[in-house]
Amino acid sequence: MAGERRGKCVNIGNCSLADKREIIEVKPGADFVCTECGKGLIVAREAGGDGIPKWAIAAGLAVLLLVAGWFAWGALSGDKTSDTTQVAKGEVPPPPATEAEPLLRLGGSNTIGDKLAPALAEAWLKSRGCASVERQTPGNDEIVLSCEADGKPQIVTVSAHGTKTGFSGLKSGSYDIAMASDKIDGSQKSDLAALNPREHVIALDGIAVIVNPGSRVAQLTIDQVAGLFSGAITDWSQVGGAPGAVQVYARDDNSGTWKYFKTAILDNAGTTLVGNAKRFEKGSELADGVVSDPNGIGFVGLTSAGAARAVALAPAGAVALFPTRFTVGREDYALSRRMYLYTAATPAKPDVTRFLSFIASPEGQAVAEKQGFVPRTIEGEKVEQAPDVAPPGYAALTRGAMRLSTNFRFETGSADLDTKALSESDYVERFLTDNRFDPSRLMLFGFTDNKGGDGINCPLSRQRAATVAATLRSRGLQPRTVEGFCSALPVADNSSADGQARNRRVEVWIGR
Known part of the structure; x- marks a missing residue:
């Protein structure tokens, strides 16, 4: 019948039509799913046509073998989990085997693998000459992206079963790139x-x-946030709001956003989520609930707030900050975090390096921003006046100046720049070039945590600024001002290791 579509089911081991590789005809307007098991189909070309392109054959095999391997692994290891609860023992499901070797195999974090990694991979494939990219999802958190360029099949696989599986797969050679929403720890690095x-x-x-939106609460301390979400604070009047019983809205247990919030707020306070919290799978639905509830409070990713109003957060002893591209980009905002990829020092495949270069490019960072993440590309924000608690010298230098949306930070317990800071000079140089700023207007201001007195911290803050200045000078950029301001203007709580790390920073400014 005209308009009918033909497909194959890939639910091998759970569907007889998939096991028999039968062609399934789907009527016009009907969902393109298996008539037996209801799973999505892959397209089957008509007999007598031009034939199935090599990339489609390879992609189909990738999907079929991925599903078969997935069910076999599942039978041995039990159900997989998302980032929220890691796969038992960090075991890795077999990667897709394909007729054509995949260009890249990414595995690990659900937070990255859900949307960001597939979007980056698709954009990268198109940059290689693919006119269109087909996505197939043979199982939960499994994606095969395929296309053809210069007559050759181009395939990338993404397996998002938790950060721990990314490291295990990188070690075994199952993955070329490990995705991680948490920084690698000492034992993982040793492994x-x-x-x-x-x-x-x-x-x-x-x-x-x-x-x-009608709440009169404009800012909260981190301790107050923990109290509100744990049920220790039950009425808004306890935090300066209008009287009313607090209603908590939270993401569900499968959410990477929930995992991070739980770790950063509740676990650090030694408490748990209040029992009557309303849980949501999607951030947009959670935000809608808060908008319709005068007494509601919740947490969402930056792009999911909708009509709800974000409050400023104040760590102990630090200035309250709203979540913006600038405060998150500088990592000054309390609930900001990094998204990581890990590779071998010398990748076996040249395409690993090419993919990483694409991600770092303006095109790749635009994809990250479109997916709701804060890109590493830099913007400037004019500052009319420094905070009242700022040192006089700092206030005078920054009045009317432009602060860039980045900070240089350092490895824990070290004077060495961390991995993000090592590549930050590229973005600073690009910003200056794109906006035609004179590099001699650059100003660098170093800060420390509050451990030790000014006799230690003041020279150390100047040393940190000098380290960044030397890095920029190696690229032909000559800052005009390099100053240190000791332990002034903390952006985080100095009583925690994470807070101390955030406070050890060098700010980048463009002077008047």
Whole structure:
């Protein structure tokens, strides 16, 4: 019948039509799913046509074998979980086997693998000459992207089963790139010692704490946020709002956003989520609930706030900050985090390096921004007046100046720049070039945490600024001002290791 579509089911092991590789005819207007099991189909070309392109054959085999391997692995290892609960023992499901070797195999974090990694891979494939890219999803958190360029099949696979599986797969050779929403820890790094793993920060993410638009609460301390979400604070009048019983809205347990919020707020406070919290799978639905509830409070990714109002967050002893591209990009905002990729120091495939270069490009960062992440590309924000608590020298230098949306930070317990900072000079140089700013207007201001007195911290803050200045000078950029301001203007709580790390920074400004 004209208009009918023909497909094959890939639910091997659970569907007889898939096991028999039968062609399934789907009537016009009907869902393109298997008539037996209801799973999505892959397209089957008509007999007598031009034939199935090599990339489609390879992609189909990738999907079929991925599904077969997935069910076999599942039978041995039990159900997989998302980032929220790692796969038992960090075991890795078999990667897709294909007629054509995949250009790249990415595995790990659900936070990255859900949308960001597939979007980056698709854009990269198109940059290689693919007119269109087909996506197939043979199982939960499994994506095969395929196309053809210069007559050759181009395939990228993305397996998002949790950060821990990314590291395990990188070690075993199952993955070329590990995706991680948490920084690699010491034991994981030791486990990958043979690969001498390299860290790549591809974007940043921020979580907004939101309230009803009519709420008069404009800012909260981190302790107050923990109290509200744990049930220790039950009425808005306890935090300066109008009287009313607090209603908590939270993401569900399968959410990477929930995992990060739980770790950063509730776990750090030694508490748990209040029992009557309303849970949501999607951030947009959670935000809608808060908008319709005068007493509601919740948390969402930056792009999901909708009509709800984000509040400023104030860590102990630090200035309250709203979540914006600038505060998240500078990692000053309390609930900002990095998105990581990890590779071998010397990748076996040249395409790994090409893919990473694409991600770092303006085109790649535009994809990250479109997916709701804060890109690493830099913007400027004019500052009319420094905070009242700022040192006089800092206030005078920054009045009417432009602050850039980045900070240089350092490895824990070290004077060495961290991995993000090592590549930050590229973005600073690009910003100056694109906006035609004179590099001699650059100003660098160093800061420390509050451990030790001014006798230690003041010279150290100047040393940090000098380290960044030397890095920029190696690229032909000559800052005109390089100053240190000791432990002034903390952006985070100095009582925690994470807070101390955020406070050890060098700010970048463009002078008047």
